[in-house]
Amino acid sequence: MTTIREVAQRANVAPITVSRVLNNSGYFSQEIKDRVEAAAAELHYVPNMLARSLRSNRTQTLGLVLSDITNPFWTTVARGVEDAASQQGFNVILCNTDEKAAKQAEYLSVLLRKRVDGILLVPARSTPEAVQMIQKQGVQVVVMDRRVPGATVDTVRGSSTQGAYELVAYLLGLGHRRIAMLSGPENVSTAQERVQGGQQAFAMTNQPMAAMTVIYGEFTVDSGYAMTQQAVALTPRPTALFAANNFIAIGALKALRALGLRVPEDISVVGFDDLPASLVVEPFLTVAAQPAYAMGQRATELLLQRISAPEATPFQEVSLPTQLIIRQSCRAI
Amino acid sequence: MTTIREVAQRANVAPITVSRVLNNSGYFSQEIKDRVEAAAAELHYVPNMLARSLRSNRTQTLGLVLSDITNPFWTTVARGVEDAASQQGFNVILCNTDEKAAKQAEYLSVLLRKRVDGILLVPARSTPEAVQMIQKQGVQVVVMDRRVPGATVDTVRGSSTQGAYELVAYLLGLGHRRIAMLSGPENVSTAQERVQGGQQAFAMTNQPMAAMTVIYGEFTVDSGYAMTQQAVALTPRPTALFAANNFIAIGALKALRALGLRVPEDISVVGFDDLPASLVVEPFLTVAAQPAYAMGQRATELLLQRISAPEATPFQEVSLPTQLIIRQSCRAI
DNA sequence: AAATGGTATGGTAACGGTACCATAGCACAG
DNA sequence: CTGTGCTATGGTACCGTTACCATACCATTT
Numbered sequence: 065m066t067t068i069r070e071v072a073q074r075a076n077v078a079p080i081t082v083s084r085v086l087n088n089s090g091y092f093s094q095e096i097k098d099r100v101e102a103a104a105a106e107l108h109y110v111p112n113m114l115a116r117s118l119r120s121n122r123t124q125t126l127g128l129v130l131s132d133i134t135n136p137f138w139t140t141v142a143r144g145v146e147d148a149a150s151q152q153g154f155n156v157i158l159c160n161t162d163e164k165a166a167k168q169a170e171y172l173s174v175l176l177r178k179r180v181d182g183i184l185l186v187p188a189r190s191t192p193e194a195v196q197m198i199q200k201q202g203v204q205v206v207v208m209d210r211r212v213p214g215a216t217v218d219t220v221r222g223s224s225t226q227g228a229y230e231l232v233a234y235l236l237g238l239g240h241r242r243i244a245m246l247s248g249p250e251n252v253s254t255a256q257e258r259v260q261g262g263q264q265a266f267a268m269t270n271q272p273m274a275a276m277t278v279i280y281g282e283f284t285v286d287s288g289y290a291m292t293q294q295a296v297a298l299t300p301r302p303t304a305l306f307a308a309n310n311f312i313a314i315g316a317l318k319a320l321r322a323l324g325l326r327v328p329e330d331i332s333v334v335g336f337d338d339l340p341a342s343l344v345v346e347p348f349l350t351v352a353a354q355p356a357y358a359m360g361q362r363a364t365e366l367l368l369q370r371i372s373a374p375e376a377t378p379f380q381e382v383s384l385p386t387q388l389i390i391r392q393s394c395r396a397i
Numbered sequence: 398m399t400t401i402r403e404v405a406q407r408a409n410v411a412p413i414t415v416s417r418v419l420n421n422s423g424y425f426s427q428e429i430k431d432r433v434e435a436a437a438a439e440l441h442y443v444p445n446m447l448a449r450s451l452r453s454n455r456t457q458t459l460g461l462v463l464s465d466i467t468n469p470f471w472t473t474v475a476r477g478v479e480d481a482a483s484q485q486g487f488n489v490i491l492c493n494t495d496e497k498a499a500k501q502a503e504y505l506s507v508l509l510r511k512r513v514d515g516i517l518l519v520p521a522r523s524t525p526e527a528v529q530m531i532q533k534q535g536v537q538v539v540v541m542d543r544r545v546p547g548a549t550v551d552t553v554r555g556s557s558t559q560g561a562y563e564l565v566a567y568l569l570g571l572g573h574r575r576i577a578m579l580s581g582p583e584n585v586s587t588a589q590e591r592v593q594g595g596q597q598a599f600a601m602t603n604q605p606m607a608a609m610t611v612i613y614g615e616f617t618v619d620s621g622y623a624m625t626q627q628a629v630a631l632t633p634r635p636t637a638l639f640a641a642n643n644f645i646a647i648g649a650l651k652a653l654r655a656l657g658l659r660v661p662e663d664i665s666v667v668g669f670d671d672l673p674a675s676l677v678v679e680p681f682l683t684v685a686a687q688p689a690y691a692m693g694q695r696a697t698e699l700l701l702q703r704i705s706a707p708e709a710t711p712f713q714e715v716s717l718p719t720q721l722i723i724r725q726s727c728r729a730i
Numbered sequence: 731a732a733a734t735g736g737t738a739t740g741g742t743a744a745c746g747g748t749a750c751c752a753t754a755g756c757a758c759a760g
Numbered sequence: 761c762t763g764t765g766c767t768a769t770g771g772t773a774c775c776g777t778t779a780c781c782a783t784a785c786c787a788t789t790t
Contacts, residue, residue, distance in 0.1 A: 065534075065535065065776095067775095067776055067777085068776065068777065068778095069776080069777095077739080077740085078739070078740045078741075079740095079776090079777080079778090080739080080740065080741080080777095080778075080779095081738090081739060081740075083777070083778060084738095084739090084778095087778090089778095090737095090738085090739095091736085091737050091738050091739080092737095092738065092739080093737085093738065093739090096738080096739085108533070108534075110506075110509050110510055110534060111510050111776090111777085112451070112510070112512060112775085112776050112777070113510045113511045113512065113777095114447050114450050114451040114456070114511070114512050114775085114776075114777085115451055115745085115775070115776035115777035115778085116776080116777050116778070117447050117745095117777090118445070118447040118448055118451055118745045118746065118747085118775090118776080118777070118778095119744075119745050119776085119777050119778045119779075120745085120777080120778065120779085121745080123447070125490070125511070128491075132476075133466070133472055133475060133476055133479070134472055134473065134476050134673065134675070135675075136469070136472075136676065139466055139467055139469075139472050140467065142466055142491070143465075143466055143467050143493065146466070146491055146492075146493055147493075150492075150504075155490045155492075155507060155508075155511065156490065156491050157458070157488045157489065157490055157491075158461075158475070158479055158489050158490075158491045159479075159483075159488075160476065160479055160480075171483075173443075174488060175488075176443050177443055177444050177445070177446045178446045178447070178458070178488065179445060179446065179447050200441070201398075201441075201443060202398065285674070285675045311675060314675060314676065314677075314678055317678040318678055318679075321678065321679060339676065340467065341618070342467070342468075342617075342618045342644060342647060343469065343647065343672065343676055344647075345647055345650040345651055345654065346651075346654060398746095400745090400746055400747080401746065401747060401748095402746080402747095410769080410770085411769070411770045411771075412746090412747080412748090412770095413747095413748070413749095413769080413770065413771080414768090414769060414770075416747070416748060417748095417768095417769090420748090422748095423767095423768085423769090424766085424767050424768050424769080425767095425768065425769080426767085426768065426769090429768085429769085444746090444747080445745085445746050445747065446747090447745085447746075447747085448745070448746035448747035448748085448775090449746080449747050449748070450747090450775095451745090451746085451747075451748095451774095451775050451776065451777085452746085452747055452748045452749075452774075452775050453747085453748065453749085453775085454775080
């Protein structure tokens with residue numbers, strides 16, 4: 065592995081001069097530049113970023129800590145992150161926590177040891193410890209998708225409250241009065257806000273007979289399936305289901321199919337988070353779509369800005385609007 | 398940021414002793430261990446992997462270079478990679494090439510500069526230059542999914558030939574004689590092998606009237622859509638379509654729906670690569686499913702083995718069997 | 731003519747670890 | 761009682777860069 069010194073020797077200059085040429089920093093003449101570049105090429109010189117990073121305290125690397133890359137929502141977020149990062153010369157280390165605090169802690173610890181310049185975090189817990197631990201080490205962090213009470217940190221989220229409000233308002237407008245919300249974990253802020261948004265819609269319509277039953281579970285297909293079984297067993301049976309994320313929606317549709325209930329003839333369904341058009345032959349489900357790619361992109365840009373100018377702006381809480389996409393999964397009553 | 402020297406000072410030992418305790422290497426007494434660990438904890442010491450890596454020439458980091466994480470096949474592969482890597486204490490840097498040689502070259506260059514211990518590569522081109530360039534720098538590499546003629550390298554692939562053979566044999570068994578293959582790029586080995594596998598099935602049945610028309614395109618939804626339009630315009634019209642990957646299949650189904658052709662009543666469709674059960678409400682398409690997760694896992698294990706013992710075994714070409722999953726997208730003729 | 735400042739290059743000392751070698755006590759074999 | 765080898769600890773140099781400071785030429789300003 066050739067070093068900058070060998071290149072310097074061959075080009076008959078000092079190592080620092082090679083550094084300047086290759087990093088295009090400071091002054092150097094055209095002649096020196098040519099000589100250095102020729103020498104580097106001849107020796108197949110590959111700069112050692114470890115040494116550079118050790119000296120300069122910058123790794124040009126970000127950590128992306130999310131629950132599960134297998135969920136197309138996160139996949140799309142990840143793609144947005146990767147694109148935004150690579151555009152500014154940063155790489156991304158991918159970490160799946162599966163919502164487990166222990167895995168998250170281990171990954172964060174490794175990322176700090178690797179001295180990443182910043183971390184994009186989807187916190188597995190809504191407690192501020194993880195965020196504070198990162199900040200205490202002087203590493204920049206941006207939280208995505210979730211609220212972390214007690215932490216002073218940049219946050220980029222979809223507007224869960226608004227999306228849920230619109231979905232439920234839409235259902236109420238169609239005449240539905242008994243809606244079952246198939247929610248995520250009670251202690252995750254997105255789940256909480258989707259419940260609140262739905263309840264606000266109920267509050268606005270002022271229909272005394274209307275009611276939203278909330279069932280708490282996990283953001284998974286299996287949980288969606290199970291919650292749907294509970295929901296349809298309610299008496300009187302809800303006329304509409306509100307799935308709090310895409311996996312729950314898939315589980316719900318699977319369960320309804322197994323139960324022989326047609327959508328929307330027998331029961332209406334709405335969901336949170338859209339599926340990419342590349343994965344669905346015929347989009348069918350009415351959803352509140354979050355701008356997943358934009359979320360990753362925005363969060364990364366914010367993080368990179370923080371890295372280059374930590375104190376330039378006060379902490380931000382960016383809220384990206386959701387989009388109500390009405391398809392064929394609901395009918396009027 | 399506290400250093401090993403500060404910890405050493407506080408514990409009243411030499412820095413090297415701290416290193417030994419924290420890495421659990423060499424000899425040290427229980428008393429020293431306790432003192433060092435206490436000092437490290439009190440100072441919130443976070444080891445600097447950059448310094449460690451610079452000295453030891455190991456980064457505990459892998460590069461994962463694939464076409465597009467957004468394709469659920471690659472998502473699943475990536476998850477397999479990440480799980481296998483993290484289990485052995487390695488992190489993964491994610492790189493999307495979008496099949497572009499320039500992006501691939503740039504990413505590979507950065508990965509080498511960052512001194513990753515190994516690279517998992519889905520080559521954008523079937524030429525061996527990229528692989529050889531990595532190997533010349535002394536970095537281990539395992540190729541996934543594709544064949545790279547001319548390179549001496551470990552490879553983990555799905556058995557495209559077998560999968561295609563089984564799909565076409567299945568169609569022929571149902572009585573289909575005119576099949577259109579909606580293929581990927583002509584210069585990508587997986588596309589080539591899927592064509593060959595199909596042709597082998599034709600050769601075996603020995604039906605003089607049977608014919609497979611091959612249309613080349615991209616592994617994308619749009620291309621699948623366009624190729625389908627071409628395919629159904631053929632006279633006589635094919636009775637079955639063979640989509641060479643999942644995106645092409647989705648594009649094909651979209652096109653057929655737009656054209657008012659029902660599947661399987663009007664035309665049969667088979668595809669390569671399954672979609673995860675978590676993304677599909679009612680699995681419908683008959684496919685040759687590749688073990689995506691296992692591919693990522695196997696490739697990573699192979700890579701890690703190479704890293705720890707480069708010469709232990711000769712280069713391997715692992716071929717993972719595909720699974721024929723018969724659903725409802727084909728009918729007998 | 732002296733001062734100023736941009737251009738061009740080099741020397742030295744870190745950055746924070748660990749590889750390698752050295753030292754020394756002590757138990758046990760021969 | 762010498763030799764051997766295990767246990768326990770330390771010293772020093774080095775991994776490959778770049779931050780920082782220094783030097784020196786030359787053109788322009790005052």
